[in-house]
Every structure is written in structure tokens, then in C-alpha cells.
Amino acid sequence: MAGWTLVKVAMLTDCYPPRLGGIESQVRDLSRHLVRAGHEVEVFTATTGPDGERGGATATGDDGVTVHRFAIPLPGGIPVNPFARPEIRRRLAAGRFDVAHAHLGVVSPFATELVPLALDRGLPVTATFHCVIDRSGPVFRVLGHLARWAEKGVAMNAVSTMAATRVSAAAGDAPVEVVPNGVDVAWWRDGAPDGDAAPAADGAPRPVHVVTATRLAARKRPVALLAVLRGARQILDPAVPLRATIVGEGPQRRVLERYVASRGLDWVELPGRVDRDELRRLHQGADVYLTTARLEAFGIAALEARAAGLPVVAPRATGVDDFVGDGVEGVLGDSDVQLAGAVARLAADPAMRRRIRHHNLTTPPAQDWSDVLGATLGEYHRAGARPA
Incomplete structure (x- = not known):
């Protein structure tokens, strides 16, 4: 200055x-x-x-x-x-x-x-x-x-x-x-591919990978996050494989484990806490970032994902609004039903994912x-x- x-x-x-x-x-x-x-x-x-x-x-x-x-x-x-x-x-x-x-x-x-x-x-x-x-x-x-x-x-x-x-x-x-x-934009962006990962060697479609990094506490609504993922799976074409990784620890971990087991969500992983290097690798190899937190003053985890190139799906009217424009850096929704629809839409539309990823990697956030x-x-x- x-x-x-x-x-x-x-x-x-x-x-x-x-x-x-x-x-x-x-x-x-x-x-x-x-x-x-x-x-x-x-x-x-x-x-x-x-x-x-x-x-x-x-x-x-x-x-x-x-x-x-x-x-x-x-x-x-x-x-x-x-x-x-x-x-x-x-x-x-x-x-x-x-x-x-x-x-x-x-x-x-x-x-x-x-x-x-x-x-x-x-x-x-x-x-x-x-x-x-x-x-x-x-x-x-x-x-x-x-x-x-x-x-x-x-x-x-x-x-x-x-x-x-x-x-x-x-x-x-x-x-x-x-x-x-x-956020250190250059660090999160370093090595990120400008496009979807290659399909499996046998030609099988690669599952669309949704990631989240959050504290597993009620304020962050992790159970609602699982419900959104389940809703997305239900409306998505069965021919489109889906997987999800929820990174983090917290008092609701057991609740989430029971939810995953009781509803047969064997495509959802709960690996616990990971270090920043592993989180960057996870973001750079994934396709969509999802958050369902509504009392989010900022959303640093979502910003890190956006800096790594991921399209972000988030509730509207939170701190995430400052760095995710609807249809530009990701998709915003007014309800959990809309969030599920946004995840399904991105999973079914690789061209939309590529467009948003390219924008996110070539247009640094102001943060x-x-x-x-x-x-x-x-x-x-x-x-x-x-x-x-």
C-alpha cells in the first residue's frame, strides 16, 4: 500500500x-x-x-x-x-x-x-x-x-x-x-489437470467423483450432505457411475457410518482427516466439490477446492457466494433438493464440468x-x- x-x-x-x-x-x-x-x-x-x-x-x-x-x-x-x-x-x-x-x-x-x-x-x-x-x-x-x-x-x-x-x-x-x-491459489492449482481424468484402462466409464472436506459436526450438516448424495444418485442415470469421498472427523462420524451402512451407500468413503498435500491430490483428481453447510461465514474448504479447479455445489446465501457464481464457478441451490439436482446435473454433463474447471483454473479467485x-x-x- x-x-x-x-x-x-x-x-x-x-x-x-x-x-x-x-x-x-x-x-x-x-x-x-x-x-x-x-x-x-x-x-x-x-x-x-x-x-x-x-x-x-x-x-x-x-x-x-x-x-x-x-x-x-x-x-x-x-x-x-x-x-x-x-x-x-x-x-x-x-x-x-x-x-x-x-x-x-x-x-x-x-x-x-x-x-x-x-x-x-x-x-x-x-x-x-x-x-x-x-x-x-x-x-x-x-x-x-x-x-x-x-x-x-x-x-x-x-x-x-x-x-x-x-x-x-x-x-x-x-x-x-x-x-x-x-488461500494460496498457485499452490492449490499447481499440477491440476485442465479436464477430466482418463477413463479406466479397460474402457469402463470412470465414476464421477464428488468430494467434501468438512468437520463432521451438526453445524456443518454432514447428514444432510449424505442425503443430498443419495438424492443425486437416485435421479442420475444408472449408467453414470458415482463415488463420493467425505474427508474430516468430528462427533457425528458414527452417525454418518450408520447412515452409509443402513442405506447401502457403499460408494461413499469416510477416510477421516488427511493432510493438505493429500487433500490437494484428492481435489485435483475429483470432479465436483459439495458442501451443504448453511451457516457458513466463508467456506475456506470450498475456496480451496475452487482454487484447485473443482466445480463447487453449495447452498445459496452463504459466504461461498463471494467466490462461486451460479453456473460460473459451480452451481448454487436454495434447497437440498436443488443441491442434489446440481450434483446430478454436473455428473451427467462432462462438458459443463470441463467448462467450469477451465474457468476456475484460468481465473484466480480474489481471495x-x-x-x-x-x-x-x-x-x-x-x-x-x-x-x-
């Missing part, structure tokens, strides 16, 4: 790796990309370290990111620490930071508590919402803290247009910008990290950061 020099950022987040999750990964990746660009980043979190570090332990990793870990021993690793405020206040004052950047979900007690602490220290603050404020909207309005933050100059943003609209409503119609999650870093620095500027 013109006129900017390097900044020193205090990242405020409930959770951080080694704990796994979407927010954790995004905060880590953002921090790393900022450091690679020459900025300084120190993370303040209530998550223990890889060897159980907590109580204010500080370490700088090989990636150049310094992490202050203020976890306390609580059941389930709940990310709260009401005793850390004096020490965090001291470190924020001593750190000579240019800006504080808070990362928030629907419930983020640690980061939420640190925003007024940073404001009291005179720091410019930006707050990124990685969540969908849905039924909790009235609670946010009654508490009023988002409106107060806006009045004090906090630059609020959210990871998608849909999420930003809801945050703004919960903050008394305060301005909320969109700063998306980031590449190079663009996200610029948008993030813009929010630091909007918050009032003025690095020397």
Missing part, C-alpha cells in the same frame, strides 16, 4: 495452533504472510503450546511469529483467562505495537476481553469476524459492545459479504468491511493471499495505524 512502511501487529485470538480449526489456521497463515512481507507479528492467545506451554509463556517459531500463550488449565481447554489482563496490558504497552488485530467467532471470550484493553492502551484496533451472527444477533445488540467498539474507532470487518451484513446489524448498522480469508494482505493493511490504516 502506497505510503506504508512496516507495521508491528498484536494478534488477539482465543485459539491458535497447535489447536486445529478454521480460525486458528487463518490467523496462523495471516501472521506468517505478514512476517514474510517484512512486518512483525506477536500473537496473544489462550491456547496451550505444542508442549503444553501456558501462563504467559512466550516463544518465537521458525516462521518468525512470536506467540504469547495465556492458557490456564480448564476442562476441554476452554480459551479464557480472567487473570491475564494485567500482564497482557503490560506487554501491549511495552511492545510498541502499531495496531491490534482481534479475531472473533460467535463466542470469543478471550479476544473480546482484549479489545477494550488494547483501546485503553491507545492502540488502533481492527476486529475480524469469522462467524455468522445468526440467532445470537439480539444478544449482541443487547450487550452493545460492538456498537461501542464502532464509536471508539474499531475498524470492523468480516470474512464475507453475508457475514459482514449480519455483523453490521448487530453493531447498530456500523460500517463493516469485507476482508476474506486467504489469494496477495490480495488479502493488501485488504488487511487497509483495515489497519482505517483503524488509525500510522507506522513511522
Whole structure:
């Protein structure tokens, strides 16, 4: 950004790796990309370290990111620490930071508590919402803290247009910008074939492969996903073979296993969690990506699939709308019945799949990290950061 020099950022987040999750990964990746660009980043979190570090332990990793870990021993690793405020206040004052950047979900007690602490220290603050404020909207309005933050100059943003609209409503119609999650488009695209895989050596038709990467939790609607796959199979020409792979772990795994067994879905695989390299190989060898999550603030897994070239089938009016246009990067539906129809349509139409894959591989999404870093620095500027 013109006129900017390097900044020193205090990242405020409930959770951080080694704990796994979407927010954790995004905060880590953002921090790393900022450091690679020459900025300084120190993370303040209530998550223990890889060897159980907590109580204010500080370490700088090989990636150049310094992490202050203020976890306390609580059941389930709940990310709260009401005793850390004096020490965090001291470190924020001593750190000579240019800006504080808070990362928030629907419930983020640690980061939420640190925003007024940073404001009291005179720091410019930006707050990124990685969540969908849905039924909790009235609670946010009654508490009023988002409106107060806006009045004090906090630059609020959210990871998608849909999420930003809801945050703004919960903050008394305060301005909320969109700063998306980031993805390394070139990495996901590297090696992806621009077309369907070759048929089997014996000439038999290759099954159309539908993939999903998701946490197997009720909020992500994995049972509905199986029902959509089953519906697609029922309306698809029996001559078109179909297979599906659902990557991920979570509390509903047993429920899904029973569903698959009881309905004879022997063409559906549940391999569990895989690493990023294996997920990229899976995406690049598949034909369609499917998600049924409706309370999706962004949809990083769908964006990764889109970056790898896959046509994406997703519900309309979620964060996925920001990078999937209906009929362009994939197919959007208003109901599970429409999603099943979309999967069946793509499975039956290889020309449509090839057209969308070619578009996805030759038209990078706007959520590449190079663009996200610029948008993030813009929010630091909007918050009032003025690095020397």
C-alpha cells in the first residue's frame, strides 16, 4: 500500500495452533504472510503450546511469529483467562505495537476481553469476524459492545459479504468491511489437470467423483450432505457411475457410518482427516466439490477446492457466494433438493464440468493471499495505524 512502511501487529485470538480449526489456521497463515512481507507479528492467545506451554509463556517459531500463550488449565481447554489482563496490558504497552488485530467467532471470550484493553492502551484496533451472527444477533445488540467498539474507532470487518451484513446489524448498522480469508491459489492449482481424468484402462466409464472436506459436526450438516448424495444418485442415470469421498472427523462420524451402512451407500468413503498435500491430490483428481453447510461465514474448504479447479455445489446465501457464481464457478441451490439436482446435473454433463474447471483454473479467485494482505493493511490504516 502506497505510503506504508512496516507495521508491528498484536494478534488477539482465543485459539491458535497447535489447536486445529478454521480460525486458528487463518490467523496462523495471516501472521506468517505478514512476517514474510517484512512486518512483525506477536500473537496473544489462550491456547496451550505444542508442549503444553501456558501462563504467559512466550516463544518465537521458525516462521518468525512470536506467540504469547495465556492458557490456564480448564476442562476441554476452554480459551479464557480472567487473570491475564494485567500482564497482557503490560506487554501491549511495552511492545510498541502499531495496531491490534482481534479475531472473533460467535463466542470469543478471550479476544473480546482484549479489545477494550488494547483501546485503553491507545492502540488502533481492527476486529475480524469469522462467524455468522445468526440467532445470537439480539444478544449482541443487547450487550452493545460492538456498537461501542464502532464509536471508539474499531475498524470492523468480516470474512464475507453475508457475514459482514449480519455483523453490521448487530453493531447498530456500523460500517463493516469485507476482508476474506486467504488461500494460496498457485499452490492449490499447481499440477491440476485442465479436464477430466482418463477413463479406466479397460474402457469402463470412470465414476464421477464428488468430494467434501468438512468437520463432521451438526453445524456443518454432514447428514444432510449424505442425503443430498443419495438424492443425486437416485435421479442420475444408472449408467453414470458415482463415488463420493467425505474427508474430516468430528462427533457425528458414527452417525454418518450408520447412515452409509443402513442405506447401502457403499460408494461413499469416510477416510477421516488427511493432510493438505493429500487433500490437494484428492481435489485435483475429483470432479465436483459439495458442501451443504448453511451457516457458513466463508467456506475456506470450498475456496480451496475452487482454487484447485473443482466445480463447487453449495447452498445459496452463504459466504461461498463471494467466490462461486451460479453456473460460473459451480452451481448454487436454495434447497437440498436443488443441491442434489446440481450434483446430478454436473455428473451427467462432462462438458459443463470441463467448462467450469477451465474457468476456475484460468481465473484466480480474489481471495489469494496477495490480495488479502493488501485488504488487511487497509483495515489497519482505517483503524488509525500510522507506522513511522
